[in-house]
Amino acid sequence: MIEYLQSKTFKMALSATIAITISSYLGLQFGVTSGIIAILSIQDTKKEAILVSGRRILASTIAILLSFFLYILLGNNPVVFGLFLLIFISVTKGLKIEEGMVVGAVLSTHLLTSANINSSWIINEAKLTIIGIGVAMLFNLYTASLEDKFEKNKERIEDYYRLLLSDMAVSLVTQAVSIHQKKILIEVEELIKSTRIIAQSISNNHLFKKYNYYLSYIDMRILQLESIKRMERHFLRFYMTYDQTRILSEFTNNVAINIHEDNDCVNLINEITILRKEYQMMELPKNRDEFENRAILFQFLNDLEDFLTIKRDFKIEYSRSN
Numbered sequence: 001m002i003e004y005l006q007s008k009t010f011k012m013a014l015s016a017t018i019a020i021t022i023s024s025y026l027g028l029q030f031g032v033t034s035g036i037i038a039i040l041s042i043q044d045t046k047k048e049a050i051l052v053s054g055r056r057i058l059a060s061t062i063a064i065l066l067s068f069f070l071y072i073l074l075g076n077n078p079v080v081f082g083l084f085l086l087i088f089i090s091v092t093k094g095l096k097i098e099e100g101m102v103v104g105a106v107l108s109t110h111l112l113t114s115a116n117i118n119s120s121w122i123i124n125e126a127k128l129t130i131i132g133i134g135v136a137m138l139f140n141l142y143t144a145s146l147e148d149k150f151e152k153n154k155e156r157i158e159d160y161y162r163l164l165l166s167d168m169a170v171s172l173v174t175q176a177v178s179i180h181q182k183k184i185l186i187e188v189e190e191l192i193k194s195t196r197i198i199a200q201s202i203s204n205n206h207l208f209k210k211y212n213y214y215l216s217y218i219d220m221r222i223l224q225l226e227s228i229k230r231m232e233r234h235f236l237r238f239y240m241t242y243d244q245t246r247i248l249s250e251f252t253n254n255v256a257i258n259i260h261e262d263n264d265c266v267n268l269i270n271e272i273t274i275l276r277k278e279y280q281m282m283e284l285p286k287n288r289d290e291f292e293n294r295a296i297l298f299q300f301l302n303d304l305e306d307f308l309t310i311k312r313d314f315k316i317e318y319s320r321s322n
Helices: 008-025 032-041 046-074 078-094 098-112 119-140 147-174 181-204 213-234 243-257 266-281 288-320
Strands: none
Touching (some): 008 032, 008 119, 032 098, 046 078, 098 119, 147 243, 181 213, 213 288, 243 288
16 A cells, blocks of 8 residues: 555646646636646656756746747737747757656647736746646655665575575586576576666665665676676586585685675685685696686686675775765
């Protein structure tokens, strides 16, 4: 029920009803128009609502004044209305305020059908515009909290990453890739796309300051997903198990366990440095096959390091901005 009350459909219906009621109470001509303006002014985010409302007010002001002077000078007939449209549409496109084009044209038709055009018409049309946009703005300011939904999605993304890396840790030893891995990659990619849309909406709902944490976080996870995909492709070429593989499997599992927002991954990156030194002290490859597999192993380790470095850089950047 609460979600429906916060829906765009409900806001459109109620804002139009209220706007028409106010216009009728004030005795304005063409009061229904204020309801149409309210419907058109309902937006998904606060920032978008303010921008669109500002453009629509400017376009409506131009339309009212232009109509008034054209109809006073040349008469209010279809030919003059056509002239109005030629000028008005060109102006709105030039000023990049096309959102107000339809509203402006509707307001102009009110003067077109009037038998007696005077300054009171300007006041009437201005009130219709202000009421419609004003009522819509009140509803635009009442938006659903998207932070909780983002947090739930964030936890799901981290769970997916944890599962993928855990499977990789097992596959390094068993050389058997999980049949669910491809499906999980597709699911997490779709989840990230939908979560980025939520992050963009959250950012646009903060009017007076930049609030880019949510977008930065999801972009960080997108980059990490690319690292996971590269790591996953290496399993097409693995076919031998070594001591290095078992060690890397244990480390990969450790990374999976420690996937969470607060981890800056610095300790894990330091462990990779230690791991490389241990590899250097181990026995050299005995043949070409072993050499090629060892090379793939190192590529996997490099991609895993990229995965961790992306998170470390995100934590550093975020700490600087706070």
